[in-house]
Amino acid sequence: SARPLSSKALSVAKKKREMRENLEESAMELLIHFNNRNLDALLRATRYTLESLRKRITS
Incomplete structure (x- = not known):
């Protein structure tokens, strides 16, 4: 059976989880940013x- 994690191991696991969550949040913000830029360009x-069509039709 697995040993209970030490407080240091728990702290490292928590830190890794927080870093992963921050990375996911940053990736989502970047995706939203470029989706908005793409929409603006379209x-x-x-x-x-x-x-251009309006000018061609009315000229």
């Missing part, structure tokens, strides 16, 4: 295309 391209 919106700009769509607006530009619609504006």
Whole structure:
């Protein structure tokens, strides 16, 4: 059977868990940031295309 973990081992395990959680949170923030940048680029391209079509139609 497994020995109970020492307080040092528990502390190390807790630290590792916190680091993993921080990494996951940072990765999610980065993903959200680039999703937003991508969405902005798509919106700009769509607006530009619609504006170009409008100018071509009305000229």
